[in-house]
Amino acid sequence: MVRLQTEPFDPGVLLSGFCRGREETGAVVSFTGLARAGAGAVTRLELEAYPGFTDVEIERMAEAARTRFALHDVLIVHRIGEIAPGEAIVFVATAAAHRREAFEAADQLMDYLKSRAPFWKKEQGPDGARWIEPTERDLTDAARWDKPAAG
Amino acid sequence: MIRVLLFGRLRDVAGWRERAINPAPASLSALKTVLAAEDLALGEALAGTGVQAAVDKVLVRGDTALAAGAEVAFLSPMSGG
Numbered sequence: 001m002v003r004l005q006t007e008p009f010d011p012g013v014l015l016s017g018f019c020r021g022r023e024e025t026g027a028v029v030s031f032t033g034l035a036r037a038g039a040g041a042v043t044r045l046e047l048e049a050y051p052g053f054t055d056v057e058i059e060r061m062a063e064a065a066r067t068r069f070a071l072h073d074v075l076i077v078h079r080i081g082e083i084a085p086g087e088a089i090v091f092v093a094t095a096a097a098h099r100r101e102a103f104e105a106a107d108q109l110m111d112y113l114k115s116r117a118p119f120w121k122k123e124q125g126p127d128g129a130r131w132i133e134p135t136e137r138d139l140t141d142a143a144r145w146d147k148p149a150a151g
Numbered sequence: 152m153i154r155v156l157l158f159g160r161l162r163d164v165a166g167w168r169e170r171a172i173n174p175a176p177a178s179l180s181a182l183k184t185v186l187a188a189e190d191l192a193l194g195e196a197l198a199g200t201g202v203q204a205a206v207d208k209v210l211v212r213g214d215t216a217l218a219a220g221a222e223v224a225f226l227s228p229m230s231g232g
Contacts, residue, residue, distance in 0.1 A: 033232075050224060052208050090232055117229065118229045121230040131163075131227070133228055134231045
């Protein structure tokens with residue numbers, strides 16, 4: 001499931017809910033991303049999405065990961081709108097029979113979300129506002145998954 | 152009528168987020184011409200590298216015909232989350 005929301009979320013509550021009622025799942029991996037203050041350079045993040053487009057694109061990636069890694073379930077919660085440093089901005093959880101698939105799927109989904117997901121991000125700071133684009137590292141991280149899986 | 156949405160930098164360049172364009176241009180390229188005629192800076196930004204267009208929430212490549220009532224979104228290079 002993919003959810004975009006303006007309200008803050010509690011990653012612990014999301015993880016507990018995601019783990020509940022599973023008898024065949026041996027591994028749940030979760031990742032929580034927090035908004036960074038960048039040593040005072042960022043006072044606020046603004047994340048814009050295109051409703052009906054952004055969520056559909058992310059849902060498509062979640063489905064692809066579900067197939068590729070034989071996942072039992074995926075949950076992606078992403079904040080949009082205004083986000084303060086220290087707040088959770090993204091939560092990804094994957095459930096699989098075994099840990100390797102759950103780890104790799106969460107890793108791939110985060111690389112996708114950080115580099116290619118249709119968001120527009122603006123940082124507000126003491127020196128004004130600036131639009132953010134993926135870093136070189138974000139792009140090379142994401143490209144790791146473009147090769148077909150080994151073996 | 153065509154509903155036009157701007158995302159990311161484009162919104163700052165134009166100073167608006169959403170507009171209705173009347174009468175409806177027949178194609179994506181005609182719509183860009185209309186927008187550029189009103190606002191040169193926006194016209195240049197729309198032609199910039201990495202700017203994509205979505206018609207009724209589906210990405211399109213190149214030019215395409217527009218039906219009346221279509222929603223056209225111009226997307227600045229995406230930042231990721």
